[in-house]
Amino acid sequence: MNYWPLLGVLCVVVGFVLRFNPVIVVVVAGLASGLLAGKSIPELLALLGTSFVSNRALLLFVLTLPTIGLLERAGLREHVHAWIGRMQRLTLFRLLVGYLGLRQVLSMLGLHNVGGHAQTVRPLLAPMSEAAADKAHGRLPDHERQRLFAVDAATDNVGLFFGEDVFVAIGAVLLIQGFFADQGIVLEPLHIALWALPTAIAAFVIHAVRLRLYTRGLAVRMQPAAGAETASTGGGDARP
Numbered sequence: 001m002n003y004w005p006l007l008g009v010l011c012v013v014v015g016f017v018l019r020f021n022p023v024i025v026v027v028v029a030g031l032a033s034g035l036l037a038g039k040s041i042p043e044l045l046a047l048l049g050t051s052f053v054s055n056r057a058l059l060l061f062v063l064t065l066p067t068i069g070l071l072e073r074a075g076l077r078e079h080v081h082a083w084i085g086r087m088q089r090l091t092l093f094r095l096l097v098g099y100l101g102l103r104q105v106l107s108m109l110g111l112h113n114v115g116g117h118a119q120t121v122r123p124l125l126a127p128m129s130e131a132a133a134d135k136a137h138g139r140l141p142d143h144e145r146q147r148l149f150a151v152d153a154a155t156d157n158v159g160l161f162f163g164e165d166v167f168v169a170i171g172a173v174l175l176i177q178g179f180f181a182d183q184g185i186v187l188e189p190l191h192i193a194l195w196a197l198p199t200a201i202a203a204f205v206i207h208a209v210r211l212r213l214y215t216r217g218l219a220v221r222m223q224p225a226a227g228a229e230t231a232s233t234g235g236g237d238a239r240p
Helices: 004-017 022-036 041-054 058-073 076-085 092-108 117-137 142-164 171-182 189-194 197-237
Strands: none
Touching: 004 022, 022 041, 058 076, 058 117, 076 117, 092 117, 092 142, 092 197, 117 142, 117 197, 142 197, 171 189
16 A cells, blocks of 8 residues: 555645645645655646636635625724614623524525624624623623633534534435435435424523523623722712
């Protein structure tokens, strides 16, 4: 057995450790593995071209990143922060539960790429949740703000993970169908997807409870800071 093509993995590791351009590292590693496997240059170029064309849909995700960067440079986060600050009835708990439900429903319909950490959590949900928390508790300390961002990301993960299994064309549903078919059990993808509904509902309820506990804990942790700020601002009015 020829183990020389595995040197391409070493190229990837060394390239990332030395912080070279990831695209160059991957292409060089692929060419190295192909040459060591006995492939010719024309065959490797044809393989690269075929792989690029078959996965060109991934470029749509890549194009969203500079778009979001331009929007943030134009003040997207500041506008979102100010907009949420004007919505008096919107609390942090309601915001996160609403996003969780929306993410699950969209995932159930197969719209997995509508949300995500890069597309919605960082540019939209994070400043919205930060504004909702600041409105209720004042300016959050840095460690609480980072913890809030982690809760935002976790909410997106839960909504996507437990919502996408209800979609009939997701890979997990087709994998389960194929496994049962190998065992002589014929099941339709729709039946498998429908049985994922109880799990999705349970995940929504459980995470909503977690969000309630988090928001209550945040309020408790921010009370000493609010009391100290009140004492510092009102201390000058005290008379002997």
